[in-house]
Amino acid sequence: MSDKFVKRQLDNGLSVLLKETHHAPVATFWAWYRAGSRNEWDGSTGVAHWIEHMLGMRFKLEGKPTSDLIARLGGVSNAATSFDYTSYFATLPADHIDIALQIESARMQGYRFRSKLVDTERTVIISERQWLENESQNLLFEALQSVAFQVHPYRRDAIGYLCDLRAITADDLRHFHRTFYVPNNALLVAVGDFQAKTLLGRIDELFGSLKSGPEPPKIHAVEPPQRGERRMTIEGKGATAYVQLVVHVPEARHPDFLALVALDSILAGAGSFTMLGGGGSNASSRLYRALVDTELAIDVSGSLIPAIDPFIYLLASTVRAGHTPAEVEAALDAELTRIVNEPVNEEELAKALKQAKAQFVYGSESVTNQGYWYGWSEIFADYAWFETYLDRLAAVTVDDVQRVANAYLGRNNRTVGYYIPGGD
Amino acid sequence: MTNRMTSIPGPESIIRQKFPNGMTVLVYEDFSSPSVSIFGQLRVGAIGNPSDKAGLASFTAGCLMRGTSRRTFQQIYEELESIGASVKVGSGRNTTGFGAKFLTEDLLCVLDIMADVLQTPTFPVNEVEKERGEILTDLQERSHDTERMAALTFHELLYGLDHPYGRSVIGYPEAVKDINRDELESFYRTRFGPQGMIVAIVGALKAEDALKAWEDAFGGWTGAKEDRAPLALSPRLTEISEARVNIPDKTQADLILGFVGPSRQEPEYLDAVLCNTILGVFGMMGRLGEVVRDKHGLAYYCYSHIEGGLGPGPWAVSAGVDPANVEKAVKSIIGEIACICNKTVPPRELNDSKAFIIGLLPLQLETNSGIARTIVSMELYDLGLDYLQQYADLINDITSKRIQAVAQKYLDPSTYALAVAGPATG
Numbered sequence: 001m002s003d004k005f006v007k008r009q010l011d012n013g014l015s016v017l018l019k020e021t022h023h024a025p026v027a028t029f030w031a032w033y034r035a036g037s038r039n040e041w042d043g044s045t046g047v048a049h050w051i052e053h054m055l056g057m058r059f060k061l062e063g064k065p066t067s068d069l070i071a072r073l074g075g076v077s078n079a080a081t082s083f084d085y086t087s088y089f090a091t092l093p094a095d096h097i098d099i100a101l102q103i104e105s106a107r108m109q110g111y112r113f114r115s116k117l118v119d120t121e122r123t124v125i126i127s128e129r130q131w132l133e134n135e136s137q138n139l140l141f142e143a144l145q146s147v148a149f150q151v152h153p154y155r156r157d158a159i160g161y162l163c164d165l166r167a168i169t170a171d172d173l174r175h176f177h178r179t180f181y182v183p184n185n186a187l188l189v190a191v192g193d194f195q196a197k198t199l200l201g202r203i204d205e206l207f208g209s210l211k212s213g214p215e216p217p218k219i220h221a222v223e224p225p226q227r228g229e230r231r232m233t234i235e236g237k238g239a240t241a242y243v244q245l246v247v248h249v250p251e252a253r254h255p256d257f258l259a260l261v262a263l264d265s266i267l268a269g270a271g272s273f274t275m276l277g278g279g280g281s282n283a284s285s286r287l288y289r290a291l292v293d294t295e296l297a298i299d300v301s302g303s304l305i306p307a308i309d310p311f312i313y314l315l316a317s318t319v320r321a322g323h324t325p326a327e328v329e330a331a332l333d334a335e336l337t338r339i340v341n342e343p344v345n346e347e348e349l350a351k352a353l354k355q356a357k358a359q360f361v362y363g364s365e366s367v368t369n370q371g372y373w374y375g376w377s378e379i380f381a382d383y384a385w386f387e388t389y390l391d392r393l394a395a396v397t398v399d400d401v402q403r404v405a406n407a408y409l410g411r412n413n414r415t416v417g418y419y420i421p422g423g424d
Numbered sequence: 425m426t427n428r429m430t431s432i433p434g435p436e437s438i439i440r441q442k443f444p445n446g447m448t449v450l451v452y453e454d455f456s457s458p459s460v461s462i463f464g465q466l467r468v469g470a471i472g473n474p475s476d477k478a479g480l481a482s483f484t485a486g487c488l489m490r491g492t493s494r495r496t497f498q499q500i501y502e503e504l505e506s507i508g509a510s511v512k513v514g515s516g517r518n519t520t521g522f523g524a525k526f527l528t529e530d531l532l533c534v535l536d537i538m539a540d541v542l543q544t545p546t547f548p549v550n551e552v553e554k555e556r557g558e559i560l561t562d563l564q565e566r567s568h569d570t571e572r573m574a575a576l577t578f579h580e581l582l583y584g585l586d587h588p589y590g591r592s593v594i595g596y597p598e599a600v601k602d603i604n605r606d607e608l609e610s611f612y613r614t615r616f617g618p619q620g621m622i623v624a625i626v627g628a629l630k631a632e633d634a635l636k637a638w639e640d641a642f643g644g645w646t647g648a649k650e651d652r653a654p655l656a657l658s659p660r661l662t663e664i665s666e667a668r669v670n671i672p673d674k675t676q677a678d679l680i681l682g683f684v685g686p687s688r689q690e691p692e693y694l695d696a697v698l699c700n701t702i703l704g705v706f707g708m709m710g711r712l713g714e715v716v717r718d719k720h721g722l723a724y725y726c727y728s729h730i731e732g733g734l735g736p737g738p739w740a741v742s743a744g745v746d747p748a749n750v751e752k753a754v755k756s757i758i759g760e761i762a763c764i765c766n767k768t769v770p771p772r773e774l775n776d777s778k779a780f781i782i783g784l785l786p787l788q789l790e791t792n793s794g795i796a797r798t799i800v801s802m803e804l805y806d807l808g809l810d811y812l813q814q815y816a817d818l819i820n821d822i823t824s825k826r827i828q829a830v831a832q833k834y835l836d837p838s839t840y841a842l843a844v845a846g847p848a849t850g
Contacts, residue, residue: 023456024790057708057718068707072776074783093783123721123746130676131724131744134570237673238568240561270508280510280525283501293498298558321561351506358459358508358527365457365791 006196007383012212013184016203017374017383018196021367027192028091028371029100031107032379034187035180036084037158038219038308046125046160047168047176049081053121054173055107056088066103073099081158084308085379091368094193098202105206108186111177113170122165129159137242137316140234140419147232148246148312148415152223182213189375192367223248223310230415235422241319242419243297243328247408249313252306252380258392259400260304260313260408262352266344266401267335268302268315270355272363280355287315290335296323300332306380312415313408325418339405343398356393433789435809438799439631445645446619449638450799451631454792458528460627461792462538463800465519467620468648471588471655471735472611479595480603483559484611485515490551493544497551500537509534513541517593518734519804520616525793528628531637539641542616547609556600563597570678570845571744573669577843578680581665582738583658589735617647622803624796655735658684661839669845676724677747677846681757682740683834688732688805695830696730696739698822701777703764704728704741711760712741722746722753734804739834747849754842762837768824782816 004020036048056079059066070077075092077100088107090100132138142157149155160168188207190199226248250256264271269282282288282301291297296319303314319328363369377386431437439451473480489511490497504511509526511534522542526534566572576592583590594600625634661683686693704712709727716726723745731737741761745753788794789812802811 023454024786026786026790065707068776071707071780072783074780074785074787076784076787091787093786096783120718120721124717124724127676127722127724127744127746130746133675136568237671239564240568269505280508281501281505281512284498284505289498292558293554295554295557298561318561318565320557321564322557347506355505355508361457361459361527362525365459367790 027094030089030189031104032187144417238421246312265352447621463796464623468615481515491548535641573845574678581841624799685739
């Protein structure tokens, strides 16, 4: 490991990953907790995300909102909760990175969760849920998740159920926080214009004395194999129909994962390596040609998310006015059957690799993106997963693609959802 | 920390060349990543649409990628996606933007496609119909989208349907159904050309190579003559103008409350940007976030935004709220607007927001596409190549009195437009 890249574990179990890059005078600093919606229990769904709200926008250092402290130095900060993690970050001019360290150190040390503030935040979180519900595609995917997964907590969305959001108490938040917000369940990541050795010393000063806690409980849920196609329908107002199809796929560490990346790229276009998504176009992909070029749909996309445990691969499409979800699904099914039965060609695979290489380069322009990917890959695997991504993708063969298509795209492994508009 | 001063793009590092056909090309070398971003603007946009043809410019721009004299739609995308490149074209209110992102090794291939797309589109009938169908489905989605319907209604209220800013950029179903292929081609022939075109090329390539490659690809383009009718004066509101759009089966309402703001060229534009930062951006959405979201818990998001641009775009507040809380949220928003008009901003708060805006600059200039967009804005609004180097001084010169003056000029809490889209209550 070079001087420019440091990975250490402090005595209290806190993992630290630092990467120097000096092309711009900026730095990003992240704290990741292995605490997402997968770690929640029935009746307290949404608690991980709620804590993120309390420790993110409501968190104060020496009486001042931390978002203001970062902003007045010309930085930006935010936080996110997923099914596998909760993360907090700040990106700011590199000579001010110390304030981000101070904030994360304070955030790791405890929080009181005053009931009055918890109640004020309740209405904000319920508003966020309403905002998500306003999108028909979100409603459909939440329902689809709950049908595709019957055992694993991935069946629940990170926002939480409305009934739980109305009932969660400050004690619920405290309990989850005490269990998961301990140094031995956390990871710090910094990327940017700093000296790694100096920064590591400062991290040791600010975080080294924090006490580790009991090892958080492991999730042992294993989703049993699906034994037949599942189907569901959501009905609602509006005029536009949507189709979503998911199949169970293995976890990020699984040897098949990179072959699935190539498969996704051939079917629906390359994924993005920027934090907010939005990669290139996908008009030459197989599914675009089959669904959009044929005027059955106005878009189609694939989403293959690396996760700790086996997750789902999503194909989603917006039905064009005048057509039906069944027509879109039939065209989708024909393409899935084709890729199972006929080998892809070498050119398609070469295209997938070139697209991934380009997306990788674009993503590396920003330190925030790099911090995001280094941290996230440590959550679901390790940073080497990210660094060796292109090499492992280059080793995928046409046989690998056909093998994983055959293994995961079959009807027995599918859950299909329609959003059916009921008109006004 | 290195405390290294990385040079901010300026006259010594931005290479600018104007070509005889009217295009201005700016190049900034940045070898930190083996990629290139191109961003440019043409002087054609929705303001050129006839009043009964809302959506014409956007529809036309959408067709440029759908077939050229040398490539079909599928050939364009097959070539681009095979090299991991992207090219985009889209029309806004005042201009049409185009951009590309690619690995440096693919420069000539991408410029060849961009030249083809911008200079020789053929508007194939079947592809025009595909584009129309996608637009119509998108408009169908819009009619049930609270955020988009609030924005559409807000513009109609603020500017009126007689003003180009009051009409939808992407149009209305009836107008889009009515536009025929010949109108699209005619609009392209008469409006699209290199006159007034501004393009920035940023990334891992030498400026002289970039200029030569761009000239080879676009130097021979003549296209339409620059023909821009002056933008009609926008009427100022004289009273509160409100509209509610009922969208059943939604759980959240979106509201936009705002005013006609300054254009980018107005001398007080940066005063307005700083005022807007204090009102609804700083930290977690400024004063509005603190009061409407954090103190009262009325919204998941509540922020203010200023559009600027070549004409007087809106200066407005957006919020997503529980339908039962709309009136309370509006009252809080109006209260904060009145406060920034009536009371001078304390020095500490002013200085915090100044530091935020100034400090944000390195983050905006971190990526090739961020630099390209910034350089194009500097040229489009005639800010000068040393604008970024002057930026901190320009912001630091702004006083609390100037903030209050710009607030009082534009944000009259007794004459605003308010659009709310969501489920009916009561």
